[in-house]
Amino acid sequence: MKSRDKVQVTSDRGMLRLRWTYIDKRQSLNLGLENTRINRTYANGIARQIAEDIRCGEYDVTKNKYRPKLIGNSGLNCSELFDKFTTYKQHDLGISPRSVETRYIPLSRALNKWLDMPAHEVTKDHARHFMSIQSEHVTADTAKARIGLLGSCWKWAIQEELLATDNPWVGLRVALKPQPTQRVKPFNREEIKAILSEFRNNRYYSHYSDFVIFLFGVGCRFGEAAGLLWKHIADDFQTVWIGESVSRGYRKSTKTGKARTIVLSPNVQSMLKARYERLKPNLEDLVFPSPQGLPICDRSFRRRAWKTVLIKCGIEYRKPYAIRHSAVSHALASGADPISVAEQSGHDKRVMLESYAHVIQPQSVFIEF
Numbered sequence: 109m110k111s112r113d114k115v116q117v118t119s120d121r122g123m124l125r126l127r128w129t130y131i132d133k134r135q136s137l138n139l140g141l142e143n144t145r146i147n148r149t150y151a152n153g154i155a156r157q158i159a160e161d162i163r164c165g166e167y168d169v170t171k172n173k174y175r176p177k178l179i180g181n182s183g184l185n186c187s188e189l190f191d192k193f194t195t196y197k198q199h200d201l202g203i204s205p206r207s208v209e210t211r212y213i214p215l216s217r218a219l220n221k222w223l224d225m226p227a228h229e230v231t232k233d234h235a236r237h238f239m240s241i242q243s244e245h246v247t248a249d250t251a252k253a254r255i256g257l258l259g260s261c262w263k264w265a266i267q268e269e270l271l272a273t274d275n276p277w278v279g280l281r282v283a284l285k286p287q288p289t290q291r292v293k294p295f296n297r298e299e300i301k302a303i304l305s306e307f308r309n310n311r312y313y314s315h316y317s318d319f320v321i322f323l324f325g326v327g328c329r330f331g332e333a334a335g336l337l338w339k340h341i342a343d344d345f346q347t348v349w350i351g352e353s354v355s356r357g358y359r360k361s362t363k364t365g366k367a368r369t370i371v372l373s374p375n376v377q378s379m380l381k382a383r384y385e386r387l388k389p390n391l392e393d394l395v396f397p398s399p400q401g402l403p404i405c406d407r408s409f410r411r412r413a414w415k416t417v418l419i420k421c422g423i424e425y426r427k428p429y430a431i432r433h434s435a436v437s438h439a440l441a442s443g444a445d446p447i448s449v450a451e452q453s454g455h456d457k458r459v460m461l462e463s464y465a466h467v468i469q470p471q472s473v474f475i476e477f
Contacts, residue, residue, distance in 0.1 A: 115155035119143040124151045128158060130167060137171055138269040187220040189227040193261040206355050215254050228271055235276040252284040293426060294434035300324055302421045313413040318383055319396040319404065325376040327435030327453045330428055331355045332362060334404040339391035345377045354403040362454060370452050440464050
């Protein structure tokens with residue numbers, strides 16, 4: 109056999125794969141087997157079978173003849189298969205470490221706890237039962253997202269020939285109805301003034317005063333403000349470019365993947381100008397670093413500074429997200445154009461109108477004749 113016709117046994121991300129040429133076209137076959145000594149010996153046997161069939165004119169173009177009898181049963185249980193999918197998403201698609209930490213690892217643990225069985229044996233009934241358990245332990249939105257991830261995982265595994273079954277997760281997400289949630293209560297003007305005053309005068313947390321002023325004055329997301337660099341602010345301090353975000357120390361694009369330029373109010377302009385003149389920073393420096401000079405951590409800020417200040421002010425606790433919600437609510441209630449508010453705050457226009465329609469002041473929009 110010519111060298112170009114040789115059936116090669118290769119390893120792809122730790123899994124065995126065969127490669128060869130048939131009628132001048134490159135062919136490949138994922139065996140669904142770990143790259144171990146025993147499995148490699150088995151793969152060499154399949155490679156010899158393919159080569160012999162090509163030579164004798166008995167080649168199976170469907171490749172079914174050469175698939176291992178246990179194709180789709182690589183010995184992986186559900187959590188192990190999902191871990192392989194996670195690795196693929198990290199290496200090939202570049203999902204952030206933050207996503208792995210908050211979405212993928214918790215789901216792997218849930219699989220290990222409630223669906224500890226071989227992945228190829230999972231049926232529609234098993235999938236429904238797991239979905240039911242998730243609905244009891246996490247929010248409807250989280251359960252829906254997890255079922256979606258599992259559907260993507262099984263689809264990938266079938267394409268990679270790690271599974272040879274139908275995808276049991278297809279169509280399950282539609283059965284998960286989001287639970288009604290109470291609207292976030294925005295801070296009123298008096299509460300906002302009290303919060304800003306307490307931050308300015310607090311012995312331990314005055315460092316965050318300008319940061320909180322910016323959040324209330326701009327209505328951006330926490331991570332967008334935490335990741336803001338001086339080069340993102342216009343020389344005249346009238347506008348700021350928002351195109352990046354920081355979460356748990358990792359810099360990435362905004363939630364929507366889109367950049368925007370925000371026109372700043374006179375108060376925010378004055379604060380930024382005074383801060384710049386006081387600090388004399390480099391353009392690559394963070395505008396609002398933590399006391400240690402790092403991006404502000406939302407978790408630490410929420411548990412220490414934010415919670416303490418609200419208690420001092422005697423204000424009902426709400427998560428820092430309420431700052432953004434308050435900024436948008438007051439802008440709309442004051443008669444600002446909803447489309448402009450959506451563009452400036454980085455909201456999806458349709459979602460924003462659905463979420464904030466109740467605060468928009470009704471008024472006649474038609475001209476008189």
